[in-house]
Amino acid sequence: MTQDLLRDLQADRVELTAIRHDIHRHPETAFEENRTADIVAAKLAEWGIPIHRGLGKTGVVGTIRGKRGEGRSIGLRADMDALNLQEKNEFAHRSIHDGKMHACGHDGHTTMLLGAAKQLARNPDFAGTVHLIFQPAEEGEGGARVMIEDGLFEKFPCDAVYGMHNMPGIPAGHFAIRPGPMMAASDTWTTVFRGSGGHGAMPHMGTDPVMPAAAFVTATQSIVGRNVSPQHAAVVSVGHIAAGAYGSPNVIPSQVTVRGTARSYTPEDRDLLERRLGELVQGIAAAHGCSGEYDYLRRYPPLVNAPAQTAIAVKAARATVGDALVDADAEPLTGAEDFAFMLEKKPGAYILIGNGGSIEDGSCHYVHTPHYDFNDQIILTGVAYWVNLVHAELGQP
Structure with missing residues (x-):
C-alpha cells in the first residue's frame, strides 16, 4: 500500500x-x-x-x-x-x-x-x-x-x-x-417416502416409510464414499426430517420427508450426486414396499x-x-x-x-x-x- x-x-x-x-x-x-x-x-x-x-x-x-x-x-x-x-x-x-x-x-x-x-x-x-x-x-x-x-x-x-x-x-x-x-455448487434435494402407515404395535398390517427413510439417510453417505472420485471433493448432508406427530408415538406415519444439501465442484460430480440420490430413493423405497418421490433443485453453481x-x-x-x-x-x-x-x-x-x-x-x-x-x-x-x-x-x- x-x-x-x-x-x-x-x-x-x-x-x-x-x-x-x-x-x-x-x-x-x-x-x-x-x-x-x-x-x-x-x-x-x-x-x-x-x-x-x-x-x-x-x-x-x-x-x-x-x-x-x-x-x-x-x-x-x-x-x-x-x-x-x-x-x-x-x-x-x-x-x-x-x-x-x-x-x-x-x-x-x-x-x-x-x-x-x-x-x-x-x-x-x-x-x-x-x-x-x-x-x-x-x-x-x-x-x-x-x-x-x-x-x-x-x-x-x-x-x-x-x-x-x-x-x-x-x-x-x-x-x-x-x-x-x-x-462449491450448492443444491437442495427433497425426498418423500410414502407407505400406508399403521399401528405401531402391528407394523405387519401396513407399510412403514420410516424404514426406507432411515436406510436412505445412511445410504446417502455411500455416494461420496463410493461414487465420487477420491481425488475430488463433495458433500451430501441431511438437514431436515419430518414424520408423524409428536403426541402419537404409537402411530406409524404414512409419509416421511427428508431434505438436505449437496455440494460439488465439477459439472460431472454435480450430475452424479443428482442421479445417485434419485436412484437410492427409488431403489430403497421399492425394497421396503413403499413409494418414493424426489426433487433436486440446482441453486448456486x-x-x-x-x-x-x-x-x-x-x-x-x-x-x-x-x-x-x-x-x-x-x-x-x-x-x-x-x-x-x-x-x-x-x-x-x-x-x-x-x-x-x-x-x-x-x-x-x-x-x-x-x-x-x-x-x-x-x-x-x-x-x-x-x-x-x-x-x-x-x-x-
Whole structure:
C-alpha cells in the first residue's frame, strides 16, 4: 500500500466506519435492501459518481471512467443483504430489527466498495471504466442471477468482474485465493417416502416409510464414499426430517420427508450426486414396499476463478499487504456464493480477506452466527485492495 494511498484512506476511516455501523444497525434481507441502497446511491451521488438503480429490484450500479481515456471495463461487486438471524451482540451498533442481522459481513463489503468508489472518484488515474456493482439478495435468493437477467452486463459491459468476502479465522488483513474452483455448487434435494402407515404395535398390517427413510439417510453417505472420485471433493448432508406427530408415538406415519444439501465442484460430480440420490430413493423405497418421490433443485453453481484474473487479484493483494500475507493457493471451500453466476458470464476472480481471530480458540465468531461482527480494522485494507486491483487491471498511476 503506497504512502499516498494510505494517507488518503486514513482520512476516510471515521466516515467509513460510521457507514458500516449504520448499515449493521439497520439490516435488510433479500430484495428488501431499500434503505441500504439509498445510502449507497446517496454516497455515490455525493462523490459525483453516476448511478443506476433497480437491477435486481434493489441493486445499485455506479460507474467511474478513468481520466486516461478508453480502455477495458471491469466490474467490482459487493453484496448488501443481511440474514434472518437474531443478533446476540450488545455493542452500540447491534441490529435494531429483531430476527435480522448482518451475520455475514455484507455491511463491511458494501462499505469497502464505497470507500474504493470515493478514492477512485477523486483520483481516477486509469484508462477505462469501473462499474461498482452493489448487489442484493446473495443469501440464498440469487441476487446476482437476477441482476444478470435484468440486463446487468448488457447495460454495463465488463471484460472482467471481481468479488471479495471476509473470512473469520484468517488473520486480519491477510488474503486467500486460488485459480479454478474456489467454492462449491450448492443444491437442495427433497425426498418423500410414502407407505400406508399403521399401528405401531402391528407394523405387519401396513407399510412403514420410516424404514426406507432411515436406510436412505445412511445410504446417502455411500455416494461420496463410493461414487465420487477420491481425488475430488463433495458433500451430501441431511438437514431436515419430518414424520408423524409428536403426541402419537404409537402411530406409524404414512409419509416421511427428508431434505438436505449437496455440494460439488465439477459439472460431472454435480450430475452424479443428482442421479445417485434419485436412484437410492427409488431403489430403497421399492425394497421396503413403499413409494418414493424426489426433487433436486440446482441453486448456486460452483464458483470458478479464471487463472488470468486470479493472477491480477494476487498482484493487487500483494501490492496492498505484501507477499507474505497473500495465500495464492488456498484450499477451496464447500460454502457457496452467488457471485458464481457472474463468473459463469464473465472471467474474474473472488478473493477472501481475513476478518481475524481463531475458530479453534474461540477468539472469533464465524459467519452466520449470532455473535459475528465484521472487523472494522480491515475496512481500509479492503478499500486499498479494490483500488490496487483497478490499477492492476487498468493502469498504474
